[in-house]
Structures are given as C-alpha cells and as structure tokens.
Amino acid sequence: MEGLDTILYGGIPRTNTILLTGSCGTGKTSLALEFLIHGALKGENSLFVSVTENSEKLLANIIPYRFFDRSLIKSGRLVFVDLPIMYERLGMTKPELSMEEIDLLVAAIADLAKELGTKRLVIDSITSICYKLKTSEKIRDFVLKLSKSLSDLNCTSILVGEVAAQSSAYSSYGVEEAIADGIILMANMERRGDLLRTLQVIKMRGTMHSRAKYVLDLTPMGVLLVPLLKGGSTG
C-alpha cells in the first residue's frame, strides 16, 4: 500500500488496532481489503470479519485488484467470516449483548484469530457490533478487550467505523476513537460541485505520520493517493 505506507512513514505499526472511519462510499472496505490482500501475499494469514455484508456478496463486488489472487482464499491465507453466523453459533440472538456475551464474543474472535494464525484482521464494521452493545461502557469494554486480545496475538487490526456524512466525530459512539491506536479518516469532500474522496491520518501511535489531507482513487492497482490541492480547499 505504497501511498498509505508513505504517509505513515513505513506503514501501520505491527500489533496496532486502527479505527478506519468514514461515511458511506468513501472506500473504507476497499482499503481494508487491500490491507489484508497485501498481508496475505506477503505470507501473513489474514482474516476479514464481515458484520453487515455477506462475504460472498462482498467478494463479488470487490474491485478487480490486479494483485488479488483467489488462491489466497483457497489456501486459507485469506479467510472471510460472517459475524452473524458466529452470533448464531454463540446463541447471541437478543438485540443487546450482556457483559458476559461481550466476553464470549471477544474470546470467540480471538480464538478464531489464534487458530488461524492471523496476523492481519479486519472487522467491517465495528459500528454494527456496537449497535448490539448500546452503552458507552459496554462499547469501551468490548473495544478494549478485543484490541488487547488481538495485540497479544501479534495481530495488526483494522476496525472499520461508520459515521454520518456531515459528522465531525470519528465514531458513532465517541468511544472507539479514544481506544484505538490509530485513526484513519475517509470522507467525501465537496469542492465547487465536485465530490472528492479524501483520506487523512488523524492519529497513529508508534510512528510519525503526515497529517495532511489526501485525495484517493480506488483502482485495480490498489488505493492511490495524491495531496489535496490547497488552492481549492474549502476547509
């Protein structure tokens, strides 16, 4: 991920838990998938936990990345898991999870990551899980425990977050951002009637990073970035 690695002065630090946040249509899932595919290509076992979208549908709509090799899935290097199936197996059928169920869910995800030898993990989206947690305390507890469990497994994780288009917050519940080691914000920026997809690294523990806003394009060669031209910036 040449562009992102450059603005992070080398890439996401290992074992970090990153909140990749933004409104719909900003390219969060594509960027997260690219992160996993590159990891898998490098021989790191990678796991995508899909919360809202069926993973088969997700794969059918994936950008035709030139570097994507379906054998990564066949070989188990890249694994897709649908969280609703996990909920079902764990008997979590109620709309709100209890504290015990949160522990159970964290343990289930961590056990799966351990069993698969996962080094890169994406949860898309953490916001959808938070809908079942309801309170700030439960969300904090869940994100903290999950982050620690994955870090203990030497796993680098991306938690995809969703925010409303005009929101100035980095997460729907205002909790996830405080706990994450890093925040990457993706947005749609309107300039003189043109809608630009933008990316900005807000925080990243363990590395220096650019704080500038970049414009991105989702291409078969991966996510490409160029600096936002300041001459036309509205904000």
Place this chain on the structure above:
Amino acid sequence: MTQEAMSAQKIADELAEMPSASAISLQMSVDNYLDVLRGVLDLFSNKKQMDTIYVTATISSEAIKRVLEALDIDSSRIFFVDCISHIMMGASSAQSDDNTTLVESPTMLENLMLKVEYLIRRSESKDKLVVLDSINSLAIHNNNWILSEFLHILVSGLRSREAYTVILSVEEHSTPEINNMVNLVCDHGIRVGKEG
C-alpha cells in the same frame, strides 16, 4: 521535406535530446497542432517504443483518436486521460475503455493526477511520456494558484518515476502568468509557431 514535416521532425529531435525525467514546455501556434501531434506522438514516442499518457482537456479523446487515424499514427500505445468528454457529453455517451480513462471535470485536478499515476503504474514500458494538452484549457476551468500547485506536484511526481512530461500551450491563448507557471516547472522549452 515540407515545412510541416520539418516542424514535426524538429520537435522529435529536440525531445530526443532530453534525458528521461525531463519536463518540457512545448508552445505552439494553433496552426501547428498537427505537427506537434506527429512530432511528439509518432516521431518521438512511438519511435522510441514508449507508452504515452495523453491528458486531454481541449478536445475529446475520440476526436484526437480520429486525428491520429487520419495522420496514420499508431495509437496502440497511447492511453488517454480525458477530462473534457464527461462534461461535454455526459456520462452516458462518454465511454471509458482500456485506452481511455475519463475524469469527470477538468476542475478535478487531483483525480487527473490519480489517473495518470494509475496508468504510469500499469504501464510496463521502460520509458514513459506524459503529454498535457493543454495548460491553457486547464486554465479556463482553474485559477492560476491551484493550477500552479497542480503542475508542481504532477511534474515532481513524474520526475520521480523517470517519465518525460510535455506540457502543451497555445501561443495565441497564453498569458504571461501561464508562461511563468509552466517555465517554473519545466527544464526546457520548445516553440513551434509563428515565431518558432
């Protein structure tokens, strides 16, 4: 040799003297547009078997393809970034294909850079040429400040990728500000036209 053929050959010869990663300003008269196309795309780029990324903000890529066909210039290694078809014709009639990438508007300069970057990465050719046609057309849609910033970032990026950059400007439509902007980022200037 006709006057036109001499102009085209002169352009190609001057470009051939430049090392890769050079940025060249090519100022022409409207009347010399076809000589420039032949000199740059045929006698220089095609002869050196390099991929060309042609950014068009003046006329549609379809129109340029027709001109190249009429001039009997092979366009198989020319990849267009077309910034004008979308706003001229709308998305339904303007078509992207393997050799043509559309940018919605010439005001989306970042997207223009991203499409160039994508084509540069996709190209397997050792040498690459990027032609910007033209700075005057882009100046219609963008102010000088943002255009200057755009040129600086684009040319710096292309230099780091060892690509040739040729920036076309039309003598009759140029202003001192535009000329200064182009001169600031270019290593060499070629003039083809009334005073060229």
